[in-house]
Amino acid sequence: MFSSIRNLFSRPQPVFNDEWRPILVQDFEHWQTLSDEEIGRMEMLVAGFFHSTRWEAANGFQLDDEIKVLISAQASMLLLGIELDNYPQLTSVIVHPSTVRLRGKYNMGGGVQSTEVPPLLGQAHFRGPVVLSWNAALRGAKFPAAGENVVYHEFAHRLDMLDGVTDGTPPLDDEEARLRWARVCTAAYDTVRAQGSEVLRPYAGTNPAEFFAVATEVFFNRPVAVREHEPELYEELRAFYHQDPASRIAI
Template structure:
């Protein structure tokens, strides 16, 4: 979509399409946990996402309105408590029917490269597209107790990238917040790498960027567990996102997470 058209949508009034509501209520478990004030903002965020993001279907996949709105709502959930109304630097969302097998040389860490194929459910590109598996996105929306959500994960990367560096630290309000965030997240990241975690899966130890993305998934999906095992980390995420998912859930959801 042309940049001028994006700007037009950004300034024009947009209306939430009531035909989206049944899919959001039935397909996105977190939707029913929101207060009326949160729902009002979410409806605006979803409407804006639907209007301003370019959508692409991969491999002949039929990309329906229901698929788009369920992805839009999950991506918008991260913005609910932020001073952001959209992901303006996302060029498009590319939806595959299922996981994607990547081939070709790519960085594998430590200055080395790998050509071994890997299977992914999502991928975020700096100032570019976000690739998603619809099967994974639908599963994450319907079954948050599993702790995984590919849309939360990839759009957490996009928030991380807002300051131009993908380092697990999104833009924070001041130096004090930055120092506190760094201390808490570094300690939790080091612990995951050294001895694992009862709530953060091992992939969180890949690098600080993946730590933030995985922690975001758990923050929204298993907030009581994260608050119990990593209270300082939960506090930092609550402060950054301006949301308290644990307070939305009347009782803890218990789930044994496998690495």
């Protein structure tokens, strides 16, 4: 009797398809830097993300397994060291072939509104979908040295949103950690706005939420440079993500 009840409630674990491995080895540069233990957890996360996500293609675009697995793996990188196996309240991932064109009013600043919304590479909606450009997602997977990664960027926003506010501070362990995070990030944010940065592109100075998303991109993509130029910021991100990407890079 109990075993039949158990069968009713036990869900099969999503399975990592062996055919995904060569795709990841070839096109996701960061896959090559992971230890065997990390690959084991990543395969579990990738399988979970791949199978549990509602995938949608925009503009008549066709999605295949290569697209889904490369997006799944990049989204999973952010979860590798934290105690979260998926992104709560993610309703779907919508993939556009190149840039994402949205309709509506765009605030140009200074009180001026335009109906011409500039093309985007991605967007993360609060308790909604994440929208991504496949061109940009593939470029981010293959060429991390360029510094940018739209999947890391948008899913960093999702982590920021976990506590209900998109303010550049994801959920942290305690008050001490929150105070330290605020001190370090505010100082780095003010510096980017005032004089730019060796590692953070100017978009990081848009607001604290964009600062965290851009900082996440360079933390994973140019970790040695971030550790050198922004050591305190590197330490905050290392503590949050429980990953030390600079140590994976052979110097």
